[in-house]
Amino acid sequence: MTQPTGTSVHPNSDLPDGWASRPAVSSDVASMTALRRKYEEQIRGWASASEAQIAVAVDDSGRVRREHLVIFDAAGQLRGWCEAHDRAPGRVVILIVVDPDLTAETAEVVGDVLVQFARGMAVAMATDNDVAKTQLDVDVYSADKRQTRWLTLAGLRCVRTWWHMSRPVRPDESASDRPPRDGVQIRAVGRGEDGMPDVGDLRSIHGVLEEAFSDHFNSHEETFEAFVSRLREDPNHHWDHWWIAEINDGAAPRPAGALVGSVIPGPDPAEDTPAAGTYIEYIGVLRSARGHGVATSLIDTVIADAAQRDRKEVALEVDADSPTGAQGLYESLGFVTKYTTESWQLYLDSAV
Structure with missing residues (x-):
C-alpha cells in the first residue's frame, strides 16, 4: 500500500514529520481498497470493499461529485483516506478510513486531518450548489470507538443508529409459498x-421511493436523473434487480411499492466468483398502500429470486427508529442484525 510513482504529495504541518497528503488518483485505488478491507476486517469481522467500487468513486468522469484525500507516512505507505460525496444539495456524505494498526495518538492526528478535509469539502460543495447551509453526514461502524471520538472532538453528534440485517436463503425458497x-x-x-x-417504470420506482421516504429520517429530495445515475455507477447494480409492486382494485394497476436491489459480491471481489447474495438498496411502500402486505410480498420476491440464482443471503439496512416499524417486519421474515452503524452529523454554513 505504497504511494504510486509519478504523483506528488503535499506536506501537512498537522501530520507527523515526513507524512503528507494529496488528492487521490486512479493509481491509488488498489491501496485504498486494501486499506478499506483491512479496516473492515478488524472493525466488522469481514471485508467487502472491492476495487471496482472504489475505482468508480475515485473516477471523476461521472455525474456524481466525489472528492478524496489520501495520507501517506514517511515511507510512502497509505495510512488513511477520506471521501466526500456530494449526495444532495445541502448534504455531503463522508467516509473515513484510517489504518487500524496506527497507535491511538497517531490515528487521532490522521483522523483529525481527514475530518477537517471533510468539513472543507462540505462547505465548498454547498457553495457550489448555491445553498446557505449543508449537512456533514458521516456513517461509522458503532464498534469504531476511535473514529467516534474524533467526530465528537470535531463537533459532530450521533443522531441515528442503523441495523444491518441479513437472512440465509435456502434452495427450496425459489418459489414463495405466500x-x-x-x-x-x-x-x-x-x-x-x-x-x-422501461423509463416509465424507472420513473414510477423513483416516484414511489421519493414519497415513501419523505417522512423518514434525513430524507433529501433527489431528481430522477441523479437517482438513476448514482445507482448505475455502482458496479454491483443490475437492472434485473428492480421490482414494482402494484395494486389493481378494478381500474388500471397503480404503483404501490418498489424495491431496488444489487449484488453482494463473492468472498474475493478481485476474482470472478459467484455472487454471495442480494442486497436490498431500497424498499418503499406508499403510505396509501401500507397495510396491504406490499413490503412482505416485495421481500418474498427478492428472496425467491436470490434462491433461483443460488445465492446464500439477502441483506438490508434499516433505521433502528423507523417510523414504520420496519425492523419488526424484517425480523418476522427471518432477518437478524449482524452489526450496526451510526450517523454522525454537523451542520455547516457555506460561503453563499
Missing part, C-alpha cells in the same frame, strides 16, 4: 429488446 394479497401484484421492471429498462 402469494401476494388479492389485488397486489409484483413484477420486474419492463425491459426492451436491448436489455435496457
Whole structure:
C-alpha cells in the first residue's frame, strides 16, 4: 500500500514529520481498497470493499461529485483516506478510513486531518450548489470507538443508529409459498429488446421511493436523473434487480411499492466468483398502500429470486427508529442484525 510513482504529495504541518497528503488518483485505488478491507476486517469481522467500487468513486468522469484525500507516512505507505460525496444539495456524505494498526495518538492526528478535509469539502460543495447551509453526514461502524471520538472532538453528534440485517436463503425458497394479497401484484421492471429498462417504470420506482421516504429520517429530495445515475455507477447494480409492486382494485394497476436491489459480491471481489447474495438498496411502500402486505410480498420476491440464482443471503439496512416499524417486519421474515452503524452529523454554513 505504497504511494504510486509519478504523483506528488503535499506536506501537512498537522501530520507527523515526513507524512503528507494529496488528492487521490486512479493509481491509488488498489491501496485504498486494501486499506478499506483491512479496516473492515478488524472493525466488522469481514471485508467487502472491492476495487471496482472504489475505482468508480475515485473516477471523476461521472455525474456524481466525489472528492478524496489520501495520507501517506514517511515511507510512502497509505495510512488513511477520506471521501466526500456530494449526495444532495445541502448534504455531503463522508467516509473515513484510517489504518487500524496506527497507535491511538497517531490515528487521532490522521483522523483529525481527514475530518477537517471533510468539513472543507462540505462547505465548498454547498457553495457550489448555491445553498446557505449543508449537512456533514458521516456513517461509522458503532464498534469504531476511535473514529467516534474524533467526530465528537470535531463537533459532530450521533443522531441515528442503523441495523444491518441479513437472512440465509435456502434452495427450496425459489418459489414463495405466500402469494401476494388479492389485488397486489409484483413484477420486474419492463425491459426492451436491448436489455435496457422501461423509463416509465424507472420513473414510477423513483416516484414511489421519493414519497415513501419523505417522512423518514434525513430524507433529501433527489431528481430522477441523479437517482438513476448514482445507482448505475455502482458496479454491483443490475437492472434485473428492480421490482414494482402494484395494486389493481378494478381500474388500471397503480404503483404501490418498489424495491431496488444489487449484488453482494463473492468472498474475493478481485476474482470472478459467484455472487454471495442480494442486497436490498431500497424498499418503499406508499403510505396509501401500507397495510396491504406490499413490503412482505416485495421481500418474498427478492428472496425467491436470490434462491433461483443460488445465492446464500439477502441483506438490508434499516433505521433502528423507523417510523414504520420496519425492523419488526424484517425480523418476522427471518432477518437478524449482524452489526450496526451510526450517523454522525454537523451542520455547516457555506460561503453563499
